[in-house]
Amino acid sequence: MDLETFSPLMSDEGQRLLDEVAEFGDYAPERELALATRLRRDHPAPLVSAAMAQTRLRQRAGAKFGADAQRMYFTPDGVEQATRATVAAHRADRFAARGVRRVADLCCGIGGDALALARAGIEVLAVDRSPLACAVTAANARALGLADRIEVRCADVTDVDVAGFDAVFVDPARRGGRGRVFNPEAYSPPLSWAVRAARRVPHAAVKVAPGIPHEVVPEEADAEWVSDRGEVKEATLWFGGGPGRRATLLPGPHVLTGAAPGAAPRDGASGTSGAPRPGGPRGPHGEGTAPVGPVARYLYEPDGAVIRAHLVARVAELVGGTLIDPAIAYVTSPDLVATPFATAYQVTDVLPFHLKRLRALLRERGVGTAVIKKRGSAVEPEELRRRLALSGPRSCVVILTRVSGAPSMLLAQPAPGAGGTGEAGEVGAG
CATH class of the missing domain: 3.40.50.150 (Vaccinia Virus protein VP39)
Structure with missing residues (x-):
């Protein structure tokens, strides 16, 4: 798209054409040719192409801009x-x-x-x-x-x-x-x-x-x-x-x-010198020391923004927990604490990683649907899913990770009520 293509859409004819295309609704690709053929009887072909392209961009932009997308204008890169x-x-x-x-x-x-x-x-x-x-x-x-x-x-x-x-x-x-x-x-x-x-x-x-x-x-x-x-x-x-x-x-x-x-x-802190910091935080989880301990009843998966901000240790403080490994962004606690900053799972099994053992255990429990998560593991979830060949009425969460440096597999269930958002608020560093 260029300015020469876009500008005619701002004309009265371009606006009428956009409305006409919009009235047609969400059209499938196989129906585009028929629509374009009909519209070109009354409008220049380049304008029809531009209007149809803009309508497709508006449909794509709905995920970002909601209802406003149907009134806005976009470029492919802009979307x-x-x-x-x-x-x-x-x-x-x-x-x-x-x-x-x-x-x-x-x-x-x-x-x-x-x-x-x-x-x-x-x-x-x-x-x-x-x-x-x-x-x-x-x-x-x-x-x-x-x-x-x-x-x-x-x-x-x-x-x-x-x-x-x-x-x-x-x-x-x-x-x-x-x-x-x-x-x-x-x-x-x-x-x-x-x-x-x-x-x-x-x-x-x-x-x-x-x-x-x-x-x-x-x-x-x-x-x-x-x-x-x-x-x-x-x-x-x-x-x-x-x-x-x-x-x-x-x-x-x-x-x-x-x-x-x-x-x-x-x-x-005034922070006025403006020089880059000489180093990052001490470890991947933030300033200070986050203790490491054995997997307890609940496992917390911090939100991605928390991990990127190196604030996993703060989540451990909030839930009264510890890390399962010094370099892994999973927190464990004996208590279920509602927090918007992490999703909680109730752990049922903690085992050394072993494919045959995992497959046998899931079959024994009738697990046909598994959410497979991994952090610190080289195993690819889709490949593991294929090799497990699951079948059964039950579901579970399989977490592939390291516990105190050892490759491990955790079986768990979502902990109800522990991953909600509740009221907006700010939690400081204390």
């Missing part, structure tokens, strides 16, 4: 890379809670974050170097009645003067010609530039990949990992509020916080 609406709304709420009233949204893409910021009552300058992205952002602002709060500018973000803004939000491109980019300095623009831009204003947020190494996070940043309904979506580096780490779970939000590695507690 793939845009921030999910729930995550963008959470970020906008955080900006608003800081008293931010004017934000420069740099690398705005199709405008997902700009729309959320505007809905939070914030004035937005949305900047992107792509004329198509800018046209789509402007169209989305008009479609959702937010054009009075969003100014769209087509420019290189590195040329934008952010003086006078309360905050900036930077969403660097993390894909190249060969797919995803994992080196933060290979982002476009690089992370180092985004951090410098963040330091020019009172408040800022920089969107990064969830797998960003902790050691490259600037020492003054509050690094936040966000999951939505159990799926890790992104990480954001916040500036202007002091250093720290947090895992945020949506809906809620439910927030688990911890001190930044090597930093003083958040209420006493």
Whole structure:
């Protein structure tokens, strides 16, 4: 898709055609030819193709944008890379809670974050170097009645003067010609530039990949990992509020916080030097020491955002538990504690890993359906499922992992009522 293809959709004829295609409903690929043939009797073929392509993009975008997707406009890359609406709304709420009233949204893409910021009552300058992205952002602002709060500018973000803004939000491109980019300095623009831009204003947020190494996070940043309904979506580096780490779970939000590695507690640290931290947290589970113990009655699987934020040790504290292995993100406890930050399972068996033993045990118990989880195991779940050849009316959870360094298999059942979300709230580092 290019600007020449997209622009005619904004005409009166293009709008009527989009409505006509939408009225046809969710059409299957095998019915597209018949629909296109009928529409081309009254409309130019390129416009019909553009309208049908936009309708398909709207259908795909429904998972991210809900009902708004049917009024919005998209590009193929935009659907793939845009921030999910729930995550963008959470970020906008955080900006608003800081008293931010004017934000420069740099690398705005199709405008997902700009729309959320505007809905939070914030004035937005949305900047992107792509004329198509800018046209789509402007169209989305008009479609959702937010054009009075969003100014769209087509420019290189590195040329934008952010003086006078309360905050900036930077969403660097993390894909190249060969797919995803994992080196933060290979982002476009690089992370180092985004951090410098963040330091020019009172408040800022920089969107990064969830797998960003902790050691490259600037020492003054509050690094936040966000999951939505159990799926890790992104990480954001916040500036202007002091250093720290947090895992945020949506809906809620439910927030688990911890001190930044090597930093003083958040209420006493200024974090102004700006140099990268010399190292990450001590071990994969966070600052401090999380004890290791034998598998107890309940096993807790922390949310992915908690794991990414290196806050598994905090979950162990919350449930009064221990780790099953120093390097494995599973927590065990004799008590069932309701927490939004982990899913609980009631353990029935803890055994050394042995395929024949597992197969015999599951057959003996009539297990025909198994949820197979693994952490710290080389066994592939689908291959294991094939070799187990399960049959029977019962179900169970099979967990392949290490217990105190030994390859092990745990059989378990979901613990009712222990993985709910409850009321929104924040749990600090104590």
